[in-house]
Amino acid sequence: MSALEAEMMEIGRRARAAAHALRLSSPEARTATIEAMAHRLRTQAGAIATINAGDVEAATRKLPNAQIDRLRFDTQGIEAVADGVAAIARQPDPVDAVLAEWTRPNGLRIERIRTPIGVIGMIFESRPNVAADAGALAIRSGNAVILRGGSESAATNAAIIETLRTALRERGLPEDAIQGVPTSDRAAVGMMLAGLDGAIDVIVPRGGKSLVARVQNEARVPVFAHLEGICHTYVHADADPAKAKAIAVNAKMRRVSVCGATETLLIDKAVADALLPPISIALHEAGCQLRGDGAAQAIIPMDAATEEDWSTEYLAPILSVRVVDGIAEAIAHIARYGSQHTEAIITENAAAAERFLREVDSAIVVHNASTQFADGGEFGFGGEIGIATGRLHARGPVGAEQLTTFKYVVRGDGQTRP
Amino acid sequence: MSALEAEMMEIGRRARAAAHALRLSSPEARTATIEAMAHRLRTQAGAIATINAGDVEAATRKLPNAQIDRLRFDTQGIEAVADGVAAIARQPDPVDAVLAEWTRPNGLRIERIRTPIGVIGMIFESRPNVAADAGALAIRSGNAVILRGGSESAATNAAIIETLRTALRERGLPEDAIQGVPTSDRAAVGMMLAGLDGAIDVIVPRGGKSLVARVQNEARVPVFAHLEGICHTYVHADADPAKAKAIAVNAKMRRVSVCGATETLLIDKAVADALLPPISIALHEAGCQLRGDGAAQAIIPMDAATEEDWSTEYLAPILSVRVVDGIAEAIAHIARYGSQHTEAIITENAAAAERFLREVDSAIVVHNASTQFADGGEFGFGGEIGIATGRLHARGPVGAEQLTTFKYVVRGDGQTRP
Numbered sequence: 034m035s036a037l038e039a040e041m042m043e044i045g046r047r048a049r050a051a052a053h054a055l056r057l058s059s060p061e062a063r064t065a066t067i068e069a070m071a072h073r074l075r076t077q078a079g080a081i082a083t084i085n086a087g088d089v090e091a092a093t094r095k096l097p098n099a100q101i102d103r104l105r106f107d108t109q110g111i112e113a114v115a116d117g118v119a120a121i122a123r124q125p126d127p128v129d130a131v132l133a134e135w136t137r138p139n140g141l142r143i144e145r146i147r148t149p150i151g152v153i154g155m156i157f158e159s160r161p162n163v164a165a166d167a168g169a170l171a172i173r174s175g176n177a178v179i180l181r182g183g184s185e186s187a188a189t190n191a192a193i194i195e196t197l198r199t200a201l202r203e204r205g206l207p208e209d210a211i212q213g214v215p216t217s218d219r220a221a222v223g224m225m226l227a228g229l230d231g232a233i234d235v236i237v238p239r240g241g242k243s244l245v246a247r248v249q250n251e252a253r254v255p256v257f258a259h260l261e262g263i264c265h266t267y268v269h270a271d272a273d274p275a276k277a278k279a280i281a282v283n284a285k286m287r288r289v290s291v292c293g294a295t296e297t298l299l300i301d302k303a304v305a306d307a308l309l310p311p312i313s314i315a316l317h318e319a320g321c322q323l324r325g326d327g328a329a330q331a332i333i334p335m336d337a338a339t340e341e342d343w344s345t346e347y348l349a350p351i352l353s354v355r356v357v358d359g360i361a362e363a364i365a366h367i368a369r370y371g372s373q374h375t376e377a378i379i380t381e382n383a384a385a386a387e388r389f390l391r392e393v394d395s396a397i398v399v400h401n402a403s404t405q406f407a408d409g410g411e412f413g414f415g416g417e418i419g420i421a422t423g424r425l426h427a428r429g430p431v432g433a434e435q436l437t438t439f440k441y442v443v444r445g446d447g448q449t450r451p
Numbered sequence: 452m453s454a455l456e457a458e459m460m461e462i463g464r465r466a467r468a469a470a471h472a473l474r475l476s477s478p479e480a481r482t483a484t485i486e487a488m489a490h491r492l493r494t495q496a497g498a499i500a501t502i503n504a505g506d507v508e509a510a511t512r513k514l515p516n517a518q519i520d521r522l523r524f525d526t527q528g529i530e531a532v533a534d535g536v537a538a539i540a541r542q543p544d545p546v547d548a549v550l551a552e553w554t555r556p557n558g559l560r561i562e563r564i565r566t567p568i569g570v571i572g573m574i575f576e577s578r579p580n581v582a583a584d585a586g587a588l589a590i591r592s593g594n595a596v597i598l599r600g601g602s603e604s605a606a607t608n609a610a611i612i613e614t615l616r617t618a619l620r621e622r623g624l625p626e627d628a629i630q631g632v633p634t635s636d637r638a639a640v641g642m643m644l645a646g647l648d649g650a651i652d653v654i655v656p657r658g659g660k661s662l663v664a665r666v667q668n669e670a671r672v673p674v675f676a677h678l679e680g681i682c683h684t685y686v687h688a689d690a691d692p693a694k695a696k697a698i699a700v701n702a703k704m705r706r707v708s709v710c711g712a713t714e715t716l717l718i719d720k721a722v723a724d725a726l727l728p729p730i731s732i733a734l735h736e737a738g739c740q741l742r743g744d745g746a747a748q749a750i751i752p753m754d755a756a757t758e759e760d761w762s763t764e765y766l767a768p769i770l771s772v773r774v775v776d777g778i779a780e781a782i783a784h785i786a787r788y789g790s791q792h793t794e795a796i797i798t799e800n801a802a803a804a805e806r807f808l809r810e811v812d813s814a815i816v817v818h819n820a821s822t823q824f825a826d827g828g829e830f831g832f833g834g835e836i837g838i839a840t841g842r843l844h845a846r847g848p849v850g851a852e853q854l855t856t857f858k859y860v861v862r863g864d865g866q867t868r869p
Contacts, residue, residue, distance in 0.1 A: 445820030
């Protein structure tokens with residue numbers, strides 16, 4: 034066994050022991066600890082920002098500007114993250130909630146009780162806020178977490194993790210509920226994907242498509258993730274023109290780099306002549322480049338979309354546009370090209386809206402609002418550890434509640450089974 | 452692509468299309484179809500039993516008696532399965548239930564709605580009732596199912612599947628919601644474990660430990676399963692002697708081959724002298740062989756248990772017995788040797804019971820009742836497709852409700868995200 038392997042197995046054992054203690058801790062202790070995390074992040078903001086400046090400085094020689102921006106974590110950013118952590122402290126504690134209870138004819142009383150999953154393995158790139166969000170959500174849900182961040186932000190992540198661990202110690206919870214993993218050796222990631230000898234219950238990757246694809250392909254434990262968000266906004270024949278324009282621009286352009294950004298605009302043939310020009314102009318004015326099918330190009334000049342465009346997550350100010358012949362064609366397009374992440378319909382027609390919401394098989398379906406609301410904070414979860422497009426256990430934004438499982442508690446008075 | 456591979460991929464495509472139709476079918480259509488399944492199983496009972504007699508006849512030359520018994524499916528057995536299917540028809544339909552709903556400060560209304568998982572792959576050995584139970588539960592939960600049974604019961608399974616498909620056709624649901632897979636080529640199992648090119652969402656294995664281990668090791672899709680049920684019954688210091696004796700005998704001996712059978716009896720030092728002799732005698736009279744630790748052997752003669760016994764699932768009339776020094780030692784023994792399936796405490800002491808129920812981290816924890824209640828039917832689920840000891844999505848008996856996932860439905864009136 035290599036030194037790294039021995040170190041990783043020890044991290045796994047410590048996480049498992051901490052998870053055991055967390056599972057049996059009180060909701061009050063968990064709340065107080067998360068509050069202490071928010072407090073310590075605020076009091077340490079200057080120190081963390083200074084350490085982060087070192088990471089940023091070292092990275093400017095190696096990384097493109099977009100990645101540098103993601104790496105940056107100044108006192109303002111740290112304050113915002115502390116606010117998020119404080120919001121998670123105010124969330125209802127999900128552990129030990131009675132999800133269902135019933136009594137059997139033989140008198141057995143059965144309860145389904147929410148319990149923590151155990152140990153979460155988090156593998157993320159660059160953006161340092163992930164460490165604080167994941168740590169707070171793990172404690173809220175009674176889990177331990179093992180964090181493996183990008184090497185570019187190693188010092189920043191280490192400082193954040195140490196801040197969170199101090200809060201755990203301060204409130205009497207085991208500091209090993211939050212552990213960092215050495216970033217110097219990429220082999221650590223492979224060991225996490227193998228589950229650290231049964232110590233990791235679920236892996237959550239956060240980062241680019243290649244990271245998520247690697248995790249999905251190699252992990253021997255369950256994964257909560259989305260490979261990509263090819264999200265659609267469908268402007269129905271009965272769309273309100275002003276809502277359609279405002280939502281289309283926001284869904285694409287508010288932030289182009291998030292997974293809930295709309296990548297394809299579907300517009301109904303019945304209103305394309307009337308609505309596509311003003312929507313296109315508004316998008317163009319916001320800095321968006323359009324790529325349309327033949328019907329869209331016939332209405333207003335834009336680049337041609339190829340077959341590949343329909344299955345492309347641009348994460349850039351580019352939008353593919355297709356004119357569809359009715360709601361069935363819109364739903365069929367989404368079923369064929371979508372990634373089951375988030376899709377919206379814009380319409381004043383209640384029956385059409387209900388049909389879309391029912392028939393589209395995505396984690397999040399939206400009526401008359403922006404797809405960019407696909408976010409744990411916007412859903413009221415206090416935060417999110419990621420967004421999942423898989424169908425099992427967690428789907429959509431993964432907050433504290435989705436980081437729990439359940440067990441059955443059966444109470445009898447001597448029953449034996451006939 | 453081999454002919455088998457082409458056939459399997461076609462089965463996957465058909466299942467996916469059927470799942471789409473099932474997801475959008477009405478609860479009434481699903482109920483009527485399951486009722487028709489129960490009816491058709493009854494009217495076809497004679498024909499199926501005759502076909503089964505052929506399977507049994509062919510197997511007698513190849514298989515040991517215990518396996519022949521599992522294979523047998525006479526009219527009485529078929530009637531019992533039809534009763535089970537009818538019970539599943541009476542279960543509340545889980546699909547489209549609103550699991551939670553709330554409104555955000557910006558006016559967005561969010562609902563979490565139960566939806567089917569999609570396509571279930573079922574790999575099972577011999578026991579032919581599994582095909583009918585799995586088919587009925589799949590339809591109840593709006594899913595399609597692909598069934599791969601043992602080759603010994605191929606003709607029986609094919610007859611059952613055809614009966615269920617007839618009921619689907621009769622009620623206007625796609626018959627491909629229930630499909631069988633050729634059993635002549637074992638490569639079909641490997642293809643299912645690879646997910647049939649994304650057509651299978653979850654695999655449920657039912658059978659011996661080697662089958663389950665293979666599925667858990669090789670599957671590239673999520674698995675609902677238990678590798679083994681090393682279940683414990685702990686006789687606490689404040690146990691009622693009569694309950695302790697009755698439950699211990701039932702938990703071990705009612706049926707020794709089920710996963711909820713107790714494999715280890717833990718008995719508290721404080722009452723071992725008084726209670727172990729009568730419990731041992733009752734077990735012995737029921738045909739059970741005991742293997743004890745030194746303390747147990749000092750109280751009443753029995754074979755010696757080795758370290759290996761504590762982690763052995765006998766599935767036989769053998770019970771390991773250990774004297775423990777209090778509840779903490781009992782819980783620690785279970786944490787070390789158990790399989791997180793089902794554990795029971797026998798006590799009249801409410802505080803001890805609550806501690807055990809809370810601290811033991813198993814799918815099912817039981818107070819003053821037999822571990823053999825670990826069963827979907829006994830839980831009131833109408834039936835079960837299996838029992839899961841994994842921590843994600845489904846845990847414990849897997850009924851129709853656990854074969855669903857959820858999606859978020861977001862309703863707005865023009866909201867864009869700031």
